[in-house]
Amino acid sequence: MIDTATRKGTRDNAAVGKNGADPVNLRAPGSIEAYRADFERQPAAPEWLRSLRAEGMARFEALGFPTKNEDWHFTSVAPIAEQSFRTAMINKAGVSSEGSTAGMVAAADLRRFTFDQPTWHTLVFVNGEFSENLSSYAGLGEKVRVNSLAKAIHSGVGRPERHLGKIAVFDNHAFTALNTAFIRDGAFVELQADAVVDQPIHLIFVAEGQGEAVSHPRNLIVAAQNSRASIIESYICVRDNLYFTNAVTEISLGEGAHIDHYKIQLESEKSFHVGTTQIRQARDSQLHSFSYAVGGSLARTNIYTSLDGDAATCTLNGLYLTDGVQHIDNQTSIEHIAPNCPSHEVYKGVLDGRSHGVFNGKVYVHPEAQKTDGKQSNNNLLLSPSARVDTKPQLEIFADDVKCTHGATVGRLDEVAMFYLNSRGIGRESARTLLTYAFAADVLETIELKPLREQLERLVLARFAGSES
């Protein structure tokens, strides 16, 4: 049904880079100097931000790009390291002013990514920079403040310095350190105690895709006690070009706060994406995270949460679909620090062509985290003999009264189910579509937000039916 060779064949050139076969010294490739040069050229910022950025830059230079350490065992970042990306915004003519890049992206370009939900609160960022013109987020209520981080930094409103860099630590995370060195803009969402946002808040990060640019969106979500919201981050492009998105989102959940967080990664076929979402959860808080990753030639999604308070709950679910020569890596970490916390995780992958998928899920149960209830699974479906997946569910338990399970599967389509469908008149191609879709849809069903779930179901079905790429 899907001719992978022709449909996704254009990805080959993205991974090669300019110097082809030259081995890359990941500790000190030339690109680090380019980052340093752009770092120096950043416009003036408040003292606290200058010092935070400097810490980030210093840490990034000390760490270098990650090599084959434990966290990057199955993923080589050489294609990213050997490319000297230009920092979006800084390298525009002079220092960009409000909305200067947004003119290249029209509202019409975004329509197919907005789920046909005009009532959702939408913030649009073009190459990492907030676009007032493309955004609409009125009527959020008194207890909710949504702002561009750049504006908050400039005006001091909400004092983002209280949280920035405190949740997404970067001692050992080179890409987070790099993002920190370039903190400038992103979304800043503040929910006061008991705030309830009825409509989802949709953050759309558009790569405008001209020039080989890197953007470092930085988002901060602070949910005070018993507040509640659904937040979607979509990473999209308007042109199929080579660019690099290096995003970091920090989320703080106060006591009893409830956040549904969705990350929809639809980057261009040639692009690189590294995105880290790092979360801290106070007692009785609930986090439901869903990661949908289909884009990029090399993409990595990190979702890390820390269950700091008694009876905090998290669900980390995800779906990754790869094809052609794509490489999509999913890394999760759940730190059970406090007792009585349930954590549930289901990640599924469907891999076609010569693509490579990675799942690495860690669950740490600290000594005080008694009565932990952890379930983790990763299931993969290989559609082609050349597709590959590396899966590594990890469970480390230092408490003695816990209930934890984990497991991973890698398989091909079930021939018994195939015959069952055939025996009802459904041909092999349709049956293959149906079974593949069913495998993926199973985890999509966990998405609470109905319009989003239905839209993703449509996208996935169309992809497997071969009617759309």
Place this chain on the structure above:
Amino acid sequence: MGPNGSGKSTLAQVLAGNPTYEVTRGTVSYNGQNLLEMDPEVRAQNGIFLAFQYPVEIPGVSIAYFLRSAYNEIRKANGMEEIDPLEFLDLVEDKLKLVDMDQALLSRSVNQGFSGGEKKRNEIFQMAVLSPRLAILDETDSGLDIDALRIVAQGVNTLRSPENATIVVTHYQRLLNYIVPDFVHVIANGRIVKSGGKELAFELEEKGYDWLQNVGADAGAAA
């Protein structure tokens, strides 16, 4: 009918075209066509239906979607227009009643989490919707309590018509109290060793299969 291991289910699977069975000898003629040359979906499109002994669970596919796909594929293959979800809903309403199942069934994943009885009733429900020319029921009575058995039998009897035929594969005579056969064939060691009317089933219930198995072994040896 026939004892365990006699080849009843093998026959059912072969007729439906299960690719894990290789036919080494013989032919099957179906409406003048060579059945063995057809892919399983083509057989289904030509009116063959197998009610599975162990219906397969397909998580993530609703019965509505699954069955509508099947129904439309069969229509397409026979040069008919596909029908839309609403028309399909009208169509299946009566069929659900036939097997005493609720509309909620339609949104459930195919056979997932079904009890043994529900799985078998779901097979009969599918048969009712697809209205095959030749239905093969493979041990549909196994594992059914008396109420479920009655519902399944009622479904089969209602669908009976001069335009279709049903092969009921069973080990016990019990089912035949509810579905009265026109013919009874007994398989032993892979061969039909005795044929007769419905009385033959009663005779088997009384005497068991032993007296026929010897006949089968002899016949097998002779072949």
